Amino acid sequence: MSNDIFKVFILEDMEADLLLTKRQVRKFLPSVLFAVARNRTEFEAKLIEFQPDIVLSDYNLPDMNGLEALLYVREHLDSTPFVFITGILNDEERVAETILNGASGYLLKENLQRLPPLLESVLEKNAAVLRHKEEEWERRRKNQIGIQKTIAALREAEIPGKEELLETLQEVFDNIR
Known part of the structure; x- marks a missing residue:
C-alpha cells in the first residue's frame, strides 16, 4: 500500500471487537484514519462526510443489521468496498444474501487474524472495478x-x-x- 492516509469506517458496537479490528487493520495499513459508529444514528451521521475507502461492519447491531448498513452504503457510496466482520455469518444462506446484495467479503470474528489478506484482496478487486468503470x-x-x-x-x-x-x-x- 502507499503511504497515503487510508480511511476506514467501522460499524461495531462491541468495544473489544472494535479494538481488535483496528489492530488487524493497522497490520495491513499503517497510515490509517478510522471513523467509528456504534448504531444507525452515528452511522448515517458520519458515513457520507467521512468518505471512507472501505467500510467494515458487524452484522448484528443494537438498532439495525448489517444488511441495512450495506444497502445504505450502496445507495450513498456505491463503489466503496464493504466487508462484514461478524460472529454470526456462519449461515451459508445469509452469507450468500450479503454477497448478492453487494458485500465485498466477510470474515468471522474468530478469524480476525485473516483480516489483512482479506483487505488486500478486496482492495485489489475494487481497484480493478474502478479502473474498468473509468x-x-x-x-x-x-x-x-x-x-x-x-x-x-x-x-x-x-x-x-x-x-x-x-x-x-x-x-x-x-x-x-
Whole structure:
C-alpha cells in the first residue's frame, strides 16, 4: 500500500471487537484514519462526510443489521468496498444474501487474524472495478465526441438524406449518454 492516509469506517458496537479490528487493520495499513459508529444514528451521521475507502461492519447491531448498513452504503457510496466482520455469518444462506446484495467479503470474528489478506484482496478487486468503470466512461466520452463531430460535419455537408442520418446519429448519441 502507499503511504497515503487510508480511511476506514467501522460499524461495531462491541468495544473489544472494535479494538481488535483496528489492530488487524493497522497490520495491513499503517497510515490509517478510522471513523467509528456504534448504531444507525452515528452511522448515517458520519458515513457520507467521512468518505471512507472501505467500510467494515458487524452484522448484528443494537438498532439495525448489517444488511441495512450495506444497502445504505450502496445507495450513498456505491463503489466503496464493504466487508462484514461478524460472529454470526456462519449461515451459508445469509452469507450468500450479503454477497448478492453487494458485500465485498466477510470474515468471522474468530478469524480476525485473516483480516489483512482479506483487505488486500478486496482492495485489489475494487481497484480493478474502478479502473474498468473509468475506462468505460472514457470510451463513452470518446464515442460521444466522435458522434458530435460527425453531426457537426454532416450539418455542413450537402448530402441527400442528411436529415435522416442526423436523426439516427442523434438517437445513437442519446443512447450512449
